[in-house]
Amino acid sequence: MISSAYLRSHQAPAPRTLYDIFLQTATTFPEVAAIDDGTVITYHELSERVHAGAQQLHAAGVGPGSRIGVRMASGHSELYIAILSILAAGAAYVPVDADDPDERAELVFGEADIQGFYNDHGFHSLQEADPITAAVPALEDTAWIIFTSGSTGKPKGVAVSHRSAAAFVDAESQLFLQDAPLGPDDRVLAGLSVAFDASCEEMWLAWAHGACLVPAPRSLVRSGMDLGPWLIRRDITVVSTVPTLAGLWPTEALESVRLLILGGEACSTELVEKLSASEREVWNTYGPTEATVVACAALLSPHRPVSIGFPLAGWDLAVVDAQGAPVKNGEIGELVIGGVGLARYLDPQKDAEKYTAELGWSRAYRSGDHVKLTEEGLIFVGRVDDQVKIGGRRIELGEVDAHLAALPNVRQSTVVVQKTGAGDSVLVGYLSLTDETLEFDHHHARNVLSNAMPAALVPRLCVLAELPTTTSGKVDKRALPWPIHSDVTAVGLTDTERWLAKIWVDVLGMDVSDANADFFSLSGSSLAAATLIGRIRERVPTIAVRDLYDHPRLGALAQRVESIHAAPALQETPVQLVSARARAVQGLVQLAAVTLISLQWIACLLLINNIAASAGISWARHAPWPLVFVFLAFVTPVGRLLVGGYAARLLTHGIMPGSYPRAGRTHLRVWAAERIANVSGSRSIAGATWVNYYARILGARVGNGVNLHAIPPVTGLLTLEDNCSIEPEVDLSGYWVDAQHIHIGAIHVGKNARIGARSVLMPGAVIGNNAHVEAGSTVTGDKPVKANARWSGSPAHKVGRSKHRFPDTPPPRRPxxxxxxxxxxxxxxxxxxxxxxxxxxxxxxxxxxxxxxxxxxxxxxxxxxxxxxxxxxxxxxxxxxxxxxxxxxxxxxxxxxxxxxxxxxxxxxxxxxxxxxxxxxxxxxxxxxxxxxxxxxxxxxxxxxxxxxxxxxxxxxxxxxxxxxxxxxxxxxxxxxxxxxxxxxxxxxxxxxxxxxxxxxxxxxxxxxxxxxxxxxxxxxxxxxxxxxxxxxxxTITTDASENSTYKPLLQLRILRGFIETLRLLAPITSGVLATIVLATLQIVLISLGIGAAILLGGVVLIVAGITALLITAGMKWLCVGRHRSGDHPLWSWFVWLNELQDTFVEVVAAPWFFNHTLGTGSLNIGLRVLGAKIGKGAWIETYWLPETDLCRIGAGATIGPGVVAQTHLFQDRVMSLDSLILQPGATLAAHSVALPASKLANGATIGPGSLVMRGDQVPAHTRWQGNPIEPWNPS
Missing domain, CATH: 2.160.10.10 (Hexapeptide repeat proteins)
Known part of the structure; x- marks a missing residue:
């Protein structure tokens, strides 16, 4: 339930217009001063000039429904006469600050579609129109249109009706100075830009009560100290301003002021204490432009919480949670506004989006502000979008700003979130000083702030002479300087430490105090770490990301940098493109391999025909059973292994260890053998009896009692001695490819040796007897693994002796x-x-x-x-x-x-x-x-x-x-x-x-x-x-995702996700339909042209089916996610679900029908381009695992090996974070490696097999790296 104290729409003032208010005042106080800009104008004189101005506008065809621009210098009466003339004519005024650039004025006036405008030279009509007879505004006519800043950078036009504007003026009359109401003896400061809606409050505080409006030049208002004598000299008694400007003024400047109204931004308790006086009312008001200037207000007093109070008469307020339900007392939620003050957007689509029916109200506006509901009034907390997450902690910027404002000698302060050079968010506090002659003690200030909040949340401090302000007087956060030029002032640093500290400041946006500063304690993220290392590599190319994790303190990292020897001169090599001749050879091999696959389809089709014919089905054709059995024997796993094994042996016969040109004769032979082996289905026999025989067919030497649970190399350059064990998914291929060569070598595994799952044994790897290589390791072959040793890591290194985890006695023989x-x-x-x-x-x-x-x-x-x-x-x-x-x-x-x-x-x-x-x-x-x-x-x-x-x-x-x-x-x-x-x-x-x-x-x-x-x-x-x-x-990663979108989704999200996931079944259905079409096509060929034609055309049919599968997948990809872009998406979001849906089509449709048969070919490159990847000419790619293809840029002549994942997303803390991945021309990402988002391999850079390129890592040109994570590599 919403408290009745917050529901006051039924108490709205009687309907009338602003012109009605002005006429009543002018009639009541004709000889009282209305405006004093140095020359006094009485209400009678003002009324006559306004009447004359309205007649001029009527003569120009301006009346109700018209919109007139106003762009005039502040500080003089002509500005306000123009505004009143427009209102009297029944039109709406559209103000633009005189100091705004011409581009903004043109944009605002264009969006408002004005009929004419006022400037310092008078009125200018922009269109010819017939004169109209005298007219006055109606209640629903628009009084003003004020443009506010939009999140997209394009200003939003907000139109306020006379009914709403007059209700606001009358409601405020019920608030202020009830014991001694405003009247002819009061003088109201007009110091705000008329482009700011709070200026309406200034004007009508005067004109609704017979008081005098006293315009002040904007330059004077901003000056702070100079305004004091002016306010005293001009006898100002009423001021409406923003806290930023009020904070600039000395207290003596307000001695005569009996009403001070603050609004537009958060007000601090320190400012209240400074401005309060026994004979003065200080009010804190709150209201968005969209709800007519002010929606609620509170009378402030020292030593009490700063509140924004209760609604004005005619306004309704509610505080709701994320689900739109009212919160309980003491809870925080978003403020929703209803009632007579609701305005409208000029953009109908924006209006329908922002003004909705909620809480049983016919129309409501979600403010986007967090407030706390209390019995004493609402407490402003901050913008919903000002609630940020730094270092995994959610924090309100207003809370940090309050701590800054409490620092000694601070006159103004604000806190903003800036982006560091690493792309991380960092808090920055901007300050101006009360006494600029006193030096600001940064160290003391940081200590004070550190005692008040977690160290990771203490903002970096920047002292300015003045904080820039907008035309409304608020702090202009976009104009604050960033990045901040900072000299490292910490004493006692060495030259290297000082050089590193400057980079730290740029990357982290945090001051570095001494050599013990810890990178990660200063909120350094994994992406920031990679960015920092990338900067250091400009001088020290061989430093690795691991070095920072091992030496996170500034002093320790400096020592590590100094210990790294100068890198050898880098040898640039020209980018080698895969030749057209090589592509032609690959095309022929592809056709042969796909034709071999089609034999399996034909064999199954013959079997189906014979069974169907036996059942009397009319369309079936009977084939001789001996022929069927020959085909079936040929395409069964054993038959395919024999054919594939001997074909691969023939293709690789005579190949010896060495380095050969990429895409040259030897490389193409190895590649062709791999394609034939892939067709043979050797994957399904890993760990079974057949795999040892298959290895021997390929030329490998396999001893007795060998447990081989991985695929043997097509080169046959493998020796497995008695009783050794190879666990699943070990890479025994014995070769790897870079941008220039294929490197081939033999692998030797000794007796009783053990190779852990998913390890990589590179060319030349020698594993001694009883040695143990742990899971996930990469043995480079540079050094032999000695007998009885235990090696681990990538690159693998000795970590101890082989452990006796198994019985020493051999197991019983069980044939x-x-x-x-x-x-x-x-x-x-x-x-x-x-x-x-x-x-x-x-x-x-x-x-x-x-x-x-x-x-x-x-x-x-x-x-x-x-x-x-x-x-x-x-x-x-x-x-x-x-x-x-x-x-x-x-x-x-x-x-x-x-x-x-x-x-x-x-x-x-x-x-x-x-x-x-x-x-x-x-x-x-x-x-x-x-x-x-x-x-x-x-x-x-x-x-x-x-x-x-x-x-x-x-x-x-x-x-x-x-x-x-x-x-x-x-x-x-x-x-x-x-x-x-x-x-x-x-x-x-x-x-x-x-x-x-x-x-x-x-x-x-x-x-x-x-x-x-x-x-x-x-x-x-x-x-x-x-x-x-x-x-x-x-x-800890920084994300704005809530628990409801990560760990604790609402039921409706579960249902929606379930629906999208059900659609994944469309992928196997699509594959099933394609298979049906392929079989039907082969059946037609079989019946019409015979089995020979079916064998010859089978490969072509499968190729067409593969292209169709690719196009269907591409269509689903563009339908589901369009173009992948960098960004963050929580698990429980449409993007993640639809991305998984399109990925299902990649794996279930495109992979078996197209990608699996095109690895390493130009066809694969074309297929990936169709899905959105940017791939240069002559690149050699043997993987289709580019999950978000649009984010992958692969340069000409680059190489990506088999089993590589171009990992353009991460999923930590259930938030999917996407970023680009770049391989520049000639770069290599070798077999079974993973490159994480935002990483980049420069021209000719090489990443060896089994490596991990960390997020954001920038690998220098023409350098070689290997490892998990990567480190400099100089292979022998």
Whole structure:
């Protein structure tokens, strides 16, 4: 309920116009002074001149409905005579300050569509019109149109009717000086610009009471000290002004003033104490232009809270929360205004947006101001958009400003949020001094402020002679100087420290006091860190972002900078573009590879035909069963492995370790072998019996008892000695590509050695016997990993001796498990085909029963058939995982055992599920999906495309698992497997491609960075990066997102998100329709031209289908999000949901039909350009993971390796932050690396494999870097 004290619309003054008020006063006080600008004009004289002015306007065709501009110098009576003449003629006046630039005057007058204007030379008509007879304004005619600043920079015109304006004048008459009302003996200062609506208060305080208006030149009002004698000399008794100007005036200047009205901006208690006097009323007023000058007011007195009081008679006020419901006493909310004073915008669309029906009122205005509701009146808190978040703390600028105003010797103050060189927000306090002869003590002021508020919120201080003001007298925040030139004044700094301190000041916008200043304690963010390092690299090119995290203090960083040796001369190399000849060769290989894929379609089609023909379906054609079996054998996983393996072996025969030209003969042979291997489906056999044989076919040397759970290299340059273990997703390719060369080398893994999941073994890597490379590491090959050593990190380095986590004795030999693993891999490959087959069977049955045209019938049934296949596959996954998880216990078991096989099989199922059930991931249902599979999942958990063994995972409330995270899993060693529980604490975050291995516990409110591992144990609130995980400084991101848009959404948001996520099913449906069209097209070719023609044309059909899939995806992308732009979006927002929808089309439609077959080719570049990426000529790109394509700029001849993610967004604290990513010409981002938003690789810069480029990192031209995070790299 709203208190009746705030509802006074029923007490509105009797309706009348401003002209009615003026005529009444002029009649009552004809010989009393009305205006005194040095020459006194009485009300009778003023009335005659106003009448004459109105007649002149009528003669020019000006009357009710007309708008007349006013741009005249202040301080003289002609200005006010012009305004009254316009009102008397029935027109509206449109004021512009005489000091405003011509451009603004033209803009305002143009927007208002004025019929003429007044300037210092009189009235000027802008259009010819017939004279009109005498007319007076009506109640609903517009009295004035005043333009206020707009958030877009374009001013907003606000029109106030005579009814509202007169009600305001009459309501104020009921407020002020009730014991001794205003009258002919009062003299009112006219010191405000008439372009400011508070000037209306000045004028009508005089003209409604028979008082005299005394104009003052604006320059005099602003001067402060000079105004005092003038006010005394002119006998001013009434002043209406803004606190900023009042603060400039000496107290003796107000000795004769008995009514002082403040408004327009927040008023401090210190100012009240300064201005109060026993014989003077000091009022604090509040009101936006949109509600006619003043909506509420409070009589102020010293030593009491500064209030804006209660509404004027005729106005209604309410304080509401974010949902629009009235708040309780003592609570803060947004002020909503209703009643007789509501104005209107000239822009109808803006008017409908801002003036709405709320709280049962027919019309209400949301002020955008926060106030506190109390029984003693409203307390102004600040603008809604002035409530900022710095260092993770929400703060009102008015609160900080109050502390500044309380500093000794401060006359004026204001606080604004400025952007640093790093793009971070920083508070800056601007001050002017009461006594400029006294030096301002910055150090003391900072100490005082530090005792009053958190250190991170203490603003940087800037002392000015005067704070700039707008025409309304308010502080002009846009005119405040920024950036502030600052000399580092701290004593005792070395030259290097002083040089660094100057950069710190530029980047952070914070003063640096001494060598112990800590970058992150001064609110340094990850983006600021990268910006700082980028600046330092101008002198020290090889410094890394890690150096700042390791040496955050100014003195320590200076020592680190001094210890870095001068970088060698950089060798610039010309940008090499992929030649047209190479592209032509690639085109032929693409056609061959896609034709090979089409054989799988033809084989399935032959099988469908034979089964359908046996069922008597008319359109089916029977093929000889031996031919069908030959085709099926050729396209089964085993058959494809044999064909793909031997084809790759033939293509790479004779290739030796070395460096070869990029896109040259050798490189194209390796690339072609990779494409053939991709077609062979080798991914599905990782960890199974077949993979060891496949590796040997490729030329690798594989010993006995090897557990190979990764894909062997097509070059065959791999040696795996007895009983070594390679965990899932290890990169064994043995080559990498930069802008100039492909670097090829052999890999050797010794006996009983262990290679952790998602590690990268670069060319030349040698792993000694019994050595252990931990998960997520990158072994460069520059140094061998010695026997019994444990290496970790990127680049990997020795961290100790190999741990004995597995039994020393070999596991028992169980040959039957070899067959079980082999059969399981075939089952995994067949499972999605079976689901699709059952969906297709349902389609065929439905068409047959309906008697419809076969093609049209199948096409119309394709959506339902696709959904059936999708549901059947999901059901199979669910049943298998649940069954295999029964009584599954963590611990160590032989790989070839029931436990080992079940863990491996479950993880393979879950890995495949995120591909075939992609629409189900990164959705509200994902948590429910994993919970139903056996995982412990808390409330409000967000899970993207994670891989895990559900039974071993515990994810607590509010946690977030980003894309491609590996949670739990298993470790291998000597024929044994370790599987254990993994726990993710409450509200913790695991970044993209992060790893939380078995037996890991991540404490609550912790963060694991992109491409990083989780420690075994962690403290609450800790951050980790790299592998092995290193503690990272906790940097809280700054965001204005509320809990309702991040962690605690409203029900309506959940429903809306669920609706958008349901639309993701359109992606598999689209893919299903395309598959139906492809099969139908091949069927027509098969029937019309025979099997030979189908084989020859199959590749062409798939290429056309791929282009169609790309165009459909592009259409969805532009429909959902248009062009991606830098910015922040909370999780529970339309942008995030629609972005995920378009990404589903990328992964489910464009990837399988187009991108997967075009990696490394010009076709991929074209496809990415269609989606919005800017890609230069001759770039070599082997990934389509550019999530926000419009934000990616890839220069000519640049190289992006396989498995790379151009990570243009981050999702910390459930806010999606987007920024651009740039690779300039000739730059390289090598295999399995990730570049974060706002990063930039300059010309010819090289990032080696398995690396992380931090957010905002600027990599210098022609330098080489590698690591997680990157550091200088000089490969041997």
């Amino acid at each position: 039957h498990w070899v067959l079980i693993y082999g059969a399981s891999s075939l089952f995994l490959a067949a499972l999605p085909l079976c689901a699709v087959g059952l969906g297709g069977a349902a389609m065929i049955a439905a068409v047959q029963s309906s008697g419809a045209d076969p093609f049209l019938g199948l096409l119309s049934a394709a959506p339902a058939g696709t959904l059936i296949a999708f549901a059947l596959y999901g059901l199979c996954i669910w049943i298998l995982v649940r069954l295999l998880s029964l009584r599954l216990t963590p611990g160590v078991a032989p790989v070839r055992s029931a436990t080992g096989w079940r863990v491996w099989f479950i993880q393979r199922l879950m890995d495949d599920a995120r591909t075939y059930l992609f629409p189900l991931y990164a959705a509200q249902l994902t948590s429910l999906w994993f919970r139903s599979l056996g995982a412990t999942v808390g409330k409000d958990v967000e899970i993207s495309t994670s891989v895990m063994v559900p039974a071993f995972v515990d994810i607590r409330d509010g946690s977030f698992l980003a894309d491609d995270t590996l949670i739990g899993g298993y470790e291998l060693g000597g024929g044994w497997m370790l599987a254990g529980a993994t726990k993710i604490g409450k509200r913790s975050f695991v970044g993209n491609s992060g790893i939380a291995g078995p037996l890991r516990k991540l404490a609550k409110n912790s963060l694991v960075a992109v491409l990083s591992s989780t420690p075994k144990k962690s403290k609450a609130g800790s951050n980790w990066w790299g592998s092995p995980p290193e503690r990272m400084r906790r940097v």
